[in-house]
Amino acid sequence: MRVLLTGAAGFIGGAVRHELESAGHDVVGIDLMLPEAHGQSVTPPGVLRLDVRLAAGESAWASALEGVDVVCHQAAVVGAGVTVADLPAYASHNDLGTAALLAAMAARGVRRLVLASSMVVYGEGRYRCAEHGVQRPGTRPVAALTAGRFDTPCPVCGGALDWAAVPEDARFEPRSAYAASKVAQEHYAAAWARQAAGAAIALRYHNVYGPGMPRDTPYSGVAAMFRSSLERGEAPQVFEDGRQTRDFVHVEDVARANAAALTAVATAAQEHVSAYNVASGHPITIGEVAALLGAGSGITPETTGGYRLGDVRHIVASPARAEAELGFRARISPAVGLPAFASSPLRESHQLV
Numbered sequence: 047m048r049v050l051l052t053g054a055a056g057f058i059g060g061a062v063r064h065e066l067e068s069a070g071h072d073v074v075g076i077d078l079m080l081p082e083a084h085g086q087s088v089t090p091p092g093v094l095r096l097d098v099r100l101a102a103g104e105s106a107w108a109s110a111l112e113g114v115d116v117v118c119h120q121a122a123v124v125g126a127g128v129t130v131a132d133l134p135a136y137a138s139h140n141d142l143g144t145a146a147l148l149a150a151m152a153a154r155g156v157r158r159l160v161l162a163s164s165m166v167v168y169g170e171g172r173y174r175c176a177e178h179g180v181q182r183p184g185t186r187p188v189a190a191l192t193a194g195r196f197d198t199p200c201p202v203c204g205g206a207l208d209w210a211a212v213p214e215d216a217r218f219e220p221r222s223a224y225a226a227s228k229v230a231q232e233h234y235a236a237a238w239a240r241q242a243a244g245a246a247i248a249l250r251y252h253n254v255y256g257p258g259m260p261r262d263t264p265y266s267g268v269a270a271m272f273r274s275s276l277e278r279g280e281a282p283q284v285f286e287d288g289r290q291t292r293d294f295v296h297v298e299d300v301a302r303a304n305a306a307a308l309t310a311v312a313t314a315a316q317e318h319v320s321a322y323n324v325a326s327g328h329p330i331t332i333g334e335v336a337a338l339l340g341a342g343s344g345i346t347p348e349t350t351g352g353y354r355l356g357d358v359r360h361i362v363a364s365p366a367r368a369e370a371e372l373g374f375r376a377r378i379s380p381a382v383g384l385p386a387f388a389s390s391p392l393r394e395s396h397q398l399v
């Protein structure tokens with residue numbers, strides 16, 4: 047297949063490109079080379095410098111979309127956002143960027159899309175009380191966090207809540223500008239599929255890690271931050287009691303999930319829209335992540351009891367639907383991937399503000 051890959055110079059885009067080319071697909075890679083992500087780095091060979099926000103009528107789209115069967119849309123401004131000043135960047139690159147790309151695809155009859163979404167669309171994880179079933183405990187009060195009470199009690203009986211895996215039909219509850227823009231991308235894709243007889247698959251990645259991940263910035267994920275601390279010879283600072291649970295999925299597995307989704311969307315019915323969690327299926331606590339990363343260094347992580355307002359206690363996705371419908375199952379467990387990541391190269395990155 048001929049695939050237009052946006053964000054081809056990015057962390058995940060680079061791995062997707064490698065995976066697709068190895069599988070024999072013909073990849074047209076485009077990327078704006080945002081200075082916030084790439085500094086002054088030159089555009090990698092084989093990647094065309096192009097802004098997905100270009101109007102549909104612009105001639106650059108004609109060559110980029112020529113003969114393309116499926117678009118794999120990874121380009122975005124990422125991270126949780128640090129200040130309100132970041133809002134326009136998310137709205138511009140993520141919301142407008144996706145809308146403009148879809149309009150350009152419709153203008154050229156390209157009707158298949160794989161979209162990089164995120165588990166941030168759910169906001170909160172899922173919790174279960176042994177007696178009262180699935181509960182939505184709401185955000186944690188500052189007083190509880192300050193007192194070191196990180197687990198939220200069952201709103202009915204005050205007893206302990208366990209986490210449960212979030213299925214794809216959980217409701218959207220975006221809690222940041224970035225999350226809002228990922229929800230918007232999914233909504234635009236669904237609208238486009240209906241209006242342009244297209245088909246779209248959204249992949250909601252969990253915490254992605256692996257070689258080429260951007261270096262420590264206020265926008266990076268916790269794995270890169272721990273990794274960067276270790277590189278400086280400092281102990282990774284683990285918030286709360288280290289028992290908050292997540293899923294860490296290796297970038298090569300994310301690339302394989304994209305390859306599986308491209309194959310599935312290529313033969314999907316018109317107006318088909320679906321979403322899949324992309325997770326390792328091996329939930330892990332943040333304390334364990336720090337310990338696995340530090341294993342070879344002799345540095346012991348520090349559990350600080352600190353907290354970040356707005357952080358959720360647990361979020362773990364169910365990988366079941368992706369396995370059943372896309373045949374995707376992650377191959378690299380965190381127990382193997384995280385220690386290897388401790389010595390992988392990181393990409394220099396630059397802050398948005």
Ligand SMILES: NC(=O)c1ccc[n+]([C@@H]2O[C@H](COP(=O)([O-])OP(=O)(O)OC[C@H]3O[C@@H](n4cnc5c(N)ncnc54)[C@H](O)[C@@H]3O)[C@@H](O)[C@H]2O)c1
Pocket residue numbers: 052053054055056057058059076077078079080083084096097098099119120121122123124139143162163164165250251252253254255260267
């Ligand atoms: N890294 C994660 O843990 C994670 C988790 C969930 C979802 N995602 C999603 O995966 C995708 C890829 O993220 P990443 O981690 O590789 O980030 P990245 O910053 O490494 O890559 C994004 C790329 O998009 C490019 N880009 C931004 N705006 C553009 C525009 N207007 N036109 C063309 N190119 C543009 C950037 O230059 C960059 O190369 C994003 O959609 C992101 O939301 C990432």
Ligand SMILES: [Zn+2]
Pocket residue numbers: 175176177178179200201202203204205
């Ligand atoms: Zn209860």
